[in-house]
Amino acid sequence: MTILPPERDPEGQRPPATTETPSRPHPTRREFLRHAALFTGTVAALGGGLTLLTRRPGAVDTTPGENLVWRPDRPLGPYDTTEAVTPYREATTYNNFYEFGLGKDDPVRLAGSLRTRPWTVSIDGEVRKPQTVDLGTLQSWFPLEDRIYRMRCVEGWSMVMPWLGFPLAALLRRVEPTGQAKYVQFTALHDPEQFPGQRSDVLDWPYVEGLRLDEAMHPLTLMAVGLQGRVLLPQNGAPLRLVVPWKYGFKSIKSVVRITLTREQPRTTWSAAAPDEYGFYANVNPAVDHPRWSQASERRIGELGRRPTLPFNGYAEEVAHLYAGMDLRQFF
C-alpha cells in the first residue's frame, strides 16, 4: 500500500485500494526508489532461493586409492568388453549408495566416514567350513583378475567399469556349500556412525541382496576389491563388493560383511521395499519395463544420446541358459 506522509496528502485521503500499478506519467522519485528496491529485493530473493535449490555438488575428493596389481595393456579376457571405459572421475562421483544418502553426489561427499580397515567378512549358513576372515587374508587366497564389465543401472544409465577382484565361485568352493545350499545371501555393513544415510529409514537396513547358487557360481560373478587398478573407494563399495554384470546395479551389493548360504530365497532389500518395481532376479531386460519408465534404452555416462539396452546387459550368451524355462516377466 502506498502510505504518503500527511504533509504530502492535503486532502487527508488515501488512494483507493487497488492491485494495479499506479499509472501516473511521472512517478515521484520516492516511488521510483521504492519500486526499484522492491524489484531488486524480489529478484535477489528469487535468485537466491533458486540458487539454493539448484545447489551444485560441492568440492569432491576423488584421490585415487592405493595401487593394486593392474595391467592396463593385458590381453582382453573372454568376458571383457572392448567399449570405452568410463572415466575414473565419473565412476567415482556419480554413485547410488543409499547408505551414504539418496543423492548421486552424497557418496563421494560423505565417503570419508567409512573405515574400511580392519574389515572382516563372515561366511556362514549351509557351508562345511563357516568362518570369519580378515579382508587381507581373504584377498591373499585368490589371484586378483581384471574384468572390464558393462554396468547398467535400473534408472536407465550405464557405465563401463574395469573391476579388480576374484570370482565368487572360488570363495564358495573354498567354504564348501552343503547339498542343502540353494541361495547365497549377502549383507552389507550396518553402522549409522559410518553410513549417515542409515540414520534415516528410507530402506530397511542393513542392505541385503541375494543370488541363486548357480548364479553365484557363474564365472562372470565377481567379488571386487578394486577399480581401474586402485583399491575401491568407499563410494564404489569399499572394501569388498559383489559385481553381477548381467543384472541391474542394485543387485551388486556394496561393503559386504556377511555371506550366508541358505535353503530359502533371501528377502532382498529392494524387492521388499517395492516388489512391483524391483524383483529378486533384476536381470537387465529391455522387454520388461519398469512401471514408471521404459528399460528399452539407456544413457552411457558421458554420452548425450541413448543406446538400446541389450538382454542380460549383453551377456545373454553366457547366462541366458540359467533362466531356461522361466517366464522373465514373472521372475523379473
Next chain:
Amino acid sequence: MLLDAWTGALGANPVQRALHQTGLLALVLLILSLACTPLRLVFRWTWTARIRRALGLLAFGYAALHFLIYLFDQGFVPGTILTDVLERPFITVGFTALLLLVPLALTSRADSVRRLGFARWQRLHQLVYVSVSLAALHYWWGVKKDHTAPLMYALVIAALFAVRVVWKRRQPVRGRATQPGD
C-alpha cells in the same frame, strides 16, 4: 545451471540433472504464483499481485523446457513418447499438468481478462489448482524412495489451498460483485 554447464559442473549425467532441475523450478514457481493471493489476503501485501503473472509465465516456461528436455532425453522418438504418455501414469500426469497450463499462458495477455470477461477468465485460470496438484503427484511418483521433498511441496500446496478456503468462508459476502463459482 547455465553457469554449471559452462564450468562443466553439471555432473556425469547432465541431461538428467537438467531434467530434474527444470521440473523442480517449474513446480516451485507455480507454487510461488499460487502463494500471491493468500499472502495478499493474510498480510494485505499488494505487491504480490503484481508479480503473479510473471511467476506464472516463468513456471510455464520451465515446465515447457522440462518437457523439451524429456523429449530430447527420449531421442524424439514419437512411438516411445506416445507409449510413455498414454501408458505410464507418472508421465501421463506430468503431461496433463503441462497441457492445462497452456490455455492459462495463452490468456495471460493484458487484454485477455477484458476479452474473455472476468468470470470466464477466472474460471479458466482455476485450472492452475488442478495443474499444480498433478505436478506434485508427478514429482511424488518420480522419486524412487524417500518422499520427504515431494511431501513438503504437497503440504505447502495444501496450506495455500486451505488459506483460500478459510478466507472464502470467513468473508462470504465481499464488497465487490463476485460471480457465482468464484
